[in-house]
């Protein structure tokens with residue numbers, strides 16, 4: 001796939017890729033489902049243990065809207081720069097599928113709760129704005145479990161209704177995305193914003209599910225359904241671009257259809273021709289009154305936290321750190337909080353370098369979150385570095401040791417003897433090395449610059465790497 005993406009780059013610009021995304025976000029930080037009181041903490045329990053007549057769609061059961069779900073949706077809408085509608089209405093979307101036993105899904109149609117927003121992301125060249133068409137509320141259907149893996153190979157399918165009735169917010173973008181990489185960045189940014197809002201736990205499986213519409217040169221679009229990861233979205237889109245491109249080159253036509261992304265095989269397969277809105281016979285859900293939400297928005301707006309873009313700007317002005325560091329440090333709420341705790345006690349610029357450039361890399365490498373490292377340890381480490389007590393090389397070693405074996409910086413430095421060698425010790429080592437290696441000294445004096453490197457190496461060996469390399473170099477050159 002990687003080679004394909006490289007070959008594709010120039011072609012992408014020529015053919016005019018248009019990508020629009022629909023993201024189903026589970027508001028799983030709610031306590032209960034959207035229209036009934038069934039609790040959402042079902043992930044550790046067996047299938048079909050968190051259900052009731054409402055979320056099973058039994059005849060005669062009546063839905064009651066979860067007020068908190070409406071508040072969360074408004075919160076997300078505001079954070080995505082959307083307008084909140086005057087009033088919002090639920091509709092029935094009619095279709096039969098085993099995961100939806102009542103034969104329709106309660107969703108929104110003409111009066112979505114939020115519309116006309118945007119998110120700014122890092123595009124191929126500079127910042128670009130991806131418009132949000134709308135965000136609407138709906139209920140999650142049950143979960144189908146295809147025994148034996150993929151949908152087209154399994155012999156039978158099981159259904160778990162624990163998920164049925166979980167509050168979803170479907171966020172629909174305009175087709176403003178121009179490449180699979182941009183799609184991934186959009187999804188990362190969205191996840192980041194949702195993390196700041198604390199309305200969804202994105203670590204739970206299926207908490208953010210993506211459908212992607214894609215077309216080339218304004219031709220027909222295909223829709224790829226139910227992509228479960230951001231990396232999967234990028235791969236599915238790359239596959240679709242290649243598939244559509246080859247089809248067009250052979251003189252074929254892209255038909256409007258729904259396709260399924262087989263994550264294991266990395267291919268999309270045709271599911272059905274694309275349905276139209278009128279196929280669903282949308283009509284207002286008479287069991288739920290329309291909600292006047294315009295009055296809710298101002299109050300909820302006041303509860304919005306500082307969002308990633310604003311926080312990034314504040315980091316740049318308040319802590320005088322670079323844009324790149326600010327971007328990296330605010331890309332996850334927990335990391336930004338961690339940074340602020342550390343920056344309150346030590347030099348913010350030095351803290352930014354060690355958290356953004358070193359710690360984050362070491363965490364990624366080990367697939368760990370920021371909570372694997374204590375902010376107090378980072379404070380201690382930055383103090384050691386700022387006080388010139390350890391070398392940068394030792395600083396990296398301290399971080400690695402703590403992540404792999406535990407301990408605090410002071411403990412690791414003591415256990416490994418990482419304290420910088422005192423200046424007397426270094427001076428003595430330089431003197432020794434110079435007297436022990438007259439040949440190298442002579443070489444240098446005859447113009448062989450690289451002889452210094454050899455002498456430096458000898459000094460570092462004698463001081464067991466606890467001397468500052470740049471300083472040692474200066475001392476040797478001054479001395480000879």
Ligand SMILES: [Zn+2]
Nearest residue numbers: 036038052055
């Ligand atoms: Zn229920």
